[in-house]
Amino acid sequence: xxxxxxxxxxxxxxxxxxxxxVDDLEGQISQARDRMLEINQQRExxxxxxxxxxxxxxxxxxxxxxxLGEASTLKNQLAQIEEYLAGIDRETARSTREEQVSAxxxxxxxxxxxxxSETVAQRQLELESVTGERRHTEEELADRRLSSxxxxxxxxxxKNEVSQIRARKESLEQVLAHxxxxxxSVKRLFASLEKGxxxxxxxxGVLADYVEVDPQYExxxxxxxxEELEYVVVPTWEQAECGLDFIRAELDGRATFxxxxxxxxxxxxxxxxxxxxxxxGLVARLSDSLRLTNGFKDRATDxxxxxxxxxxxxxxxxxxxxxxxxxxxxxxxPDGVCYxxxxxxxxxxxxxxxxxxxxxxxELTVKLQGRQAKLDDQLARQEGLQQEILGFEADxxxxxxxxQAREKDRVALDHEMRKLGEDLS
Numbered sequence: 078x079x080x081x082x083x084x085x086x087x088x089x090x091x092x093x094x095x096x097x098x099v100d101d102l103e104g105q106i107s108q109a110r111d112r113m114l115e116i117n118q119q120r121e122x123x124x125x126x127x128x129x130x131x132x133x134x135x136x137x138x139x140x141x142x143x144x145l146g147e148a149s150t151l152k153n154q155l156a157q158i159e160e161y162l163a164g165i166d167r168e169t170a171r172s173t174r175e176e177q178v179s180a181x182x183x184x185x186x187x188x189x190x191x192x193x194s195e196t197v198a199q200r201q202l203e204l205e206s207v208t209g210e211r212r213h214t215e216e217e218l219a220d221r222r223l224s225s226x227x228x229x230x231x232x233x234x235x236k237n238e239v240s241q242i243r244a245r246k247e248s249l250e251q252v253l254a255h256x257x258x259x260x261x262s263v264k265r266l267f268a269s270l271e272k273g274x275x276x277x278x279x280x281x282g283v284l285a286d287y288v289e290v291d292p293q294y295e296x297x298x299x300x301x302x303x304e305e306l307e308y309v310v311v312p313t314w315e316q317a318e319c320g321l322d323f324i325r326a327e328l329d330g331r332a333t334f335x336x337x338x339x340x341x342x343x344x345x346x347x348x349x350x351x352x353x354x355x356x357x358g359l360v361a362r363l364s365d366s367l368r369l370t371n372g373f374k375d376r377a378t379d380x381x382x383x384x385x386x387x388x389x390x391x392x393x394x395x396x397x398x399x400x401x402x403x404x405x406x407x408x409x410x411p412d413g414v415c416y417x418x419x420x421x422x423x424x425x426x427x428x429x430x431x432x433x434x435x436x437x438x439x440e441l442t443v444k445l446q447g448r449q450a451k452l453d454d455q456l457a458r459q460e461g462l463q464q465e466i467l468g469f470e471a472d473x474x475x476x477x478x479x480x481q482a483r484e485k486d487r488v489a490l491d492h493e494m495r496k497l498g499e500d501l502s
Contacts, residue, residue: 186501193497197490204483211476218469225462232459235452242445262330263307266320275323278316284308284335291366293411294389298367300413305381308335350406351399353388358395363387363409383407390416397421 263283269275285306290298299306309332311317317334324332353359364384387407390396393416396408400416408416415422 183501186497190494190497190501193490193494197487197494200483200486200490204480204487207476207480207483211473211480214469214473214476218466218473221462221466221469225459225466228455228459228462232452232455235448235455239445239448239452242441242448245441262324262328262332263309265328265330266309266324266332269323269327274327275319278319278323279312280316280320280334281310281312281337284310286310287370289368289370294363294366297389297409297411297413297415298363301363301387301407301409301415302381302384304333305383308333310335310337312337349403351388351403355391358391358399359408360389360391363389387415 267280270278270280283306287310288298288302288306309320311320311334314336317336320332320334324330351357351359353361364387366389367384386405387409388399390399390408390410393410393414396410396414396416399406399408400418400421404418406417410416
């Protein structure tokens with residue numbers, strides 16, 4: 078028991094010692110735990126730092142890799158740049174050579190451009206000159222054509238007038254030739270002679286063919302001498318008798334034959350006559366205004382006795398007074414009324430007589446010659462205008478072709494100028 082006690086005491090002491098040891102160990106454990114917590118905290122802190130360092134190392138590694146890539150790229154770029162610079166040096170050398178060649182080419186192109194500009198200016202002047210000449214030619218041609226049209230109208234008018242005058246003249250000549258103004262017996266006589274009848278009869282015409290009178294006295298003369306103007310003129314008395322026999326045998330009617338007088342015939346004396354002047358009312362002697370031609374000159378008194386007895390009065394009162402005072406004379410008024418003694422003769426005559434027709438035929442002949450000469454002159458002028466028009470048309474065609482050639486040259490020169498400008502650029 079004592080042993081057990083002792084043992085228990087020892088056990089108690091050992092348990093107490095173990096308890097103290099356990100307490101010491103627990104204290105150590107508690108200290109160790111605190112130390113371990115502190116160490117864990119330090120470890121966690123260190124691990125956080127390690128992670129941060131790892132991240133920094135990873136970031137640095139990535140930066141280094143990126144920098145290595147960039148460095149490699151830069152090395153490649155640098156190599157390319159060096160190669161590009163070498164190419165630029167070669168291009169610079171080539172460009173220098175080309176610049177020298179281009180400078181020479183520019184000089185040549187500038188000279189060519191200057192020469193071409195002068196040529197263009199010259200061609201432009203030539204074109205303007207040709208254009209102006211063409212415009213002038215067109216104006217001249219238009220003027221000539223207008224003149225030709227106007228002249229053609231004048232020529233047509235002249236032709237119509239000449240045709241009318243010629244027709245009137247031929248009509249009068251036809252009337253005078255066939256003596257349609259005479260009596261029917263005289264007309265039948267000459268018509269029979271034209272048909273070949275009475276071959277032995279050779280009349281010289283009628284007295285109207287040999288009479289000329291001043292125009293203002295034609296009407297009264299025709300009224301006064303209407304019978305005498307129809308006298309058939311023959312060369313001899315035998316011809317006159319032959320004509321009378323032919324009329325009696327072949328024709329109806331009467332005719333008076335006038336034998337052509339011998340030269341140097343004698344005049345008959347004159348009966349008392351009044352003075353000519355305003356105081357008597359007489360204008361002139363009718364024989365002073367009448368002329369005979371073709372061998373009848375100065376024989377009017379012998380051949381036409383009434384003519385020497387006829388005076389031209391101013392008015393009817395004077396003619397009436399003088400007719401009573403001088404019954405052997407005839408006093409004629411401008412309207413054809415004739416006073417003779419106590420008789421007065423007058424009336425209305427249709428159509429123009431032979432004297433007026435002869436005068437009109439002579440006037441128409443002169444007028445026709447003048448109009449024909451003017452027409453010939455206008456035709457010659459028209460021909461000249463036509464030649465001028467043909468010449469102007471030929472010149473205009475030549476100028477058109479020349480202008481087209483100049484315009485083509487200008488277009489070609491402009492094209493060459495643009496090409497030179499492009500080459501120069």
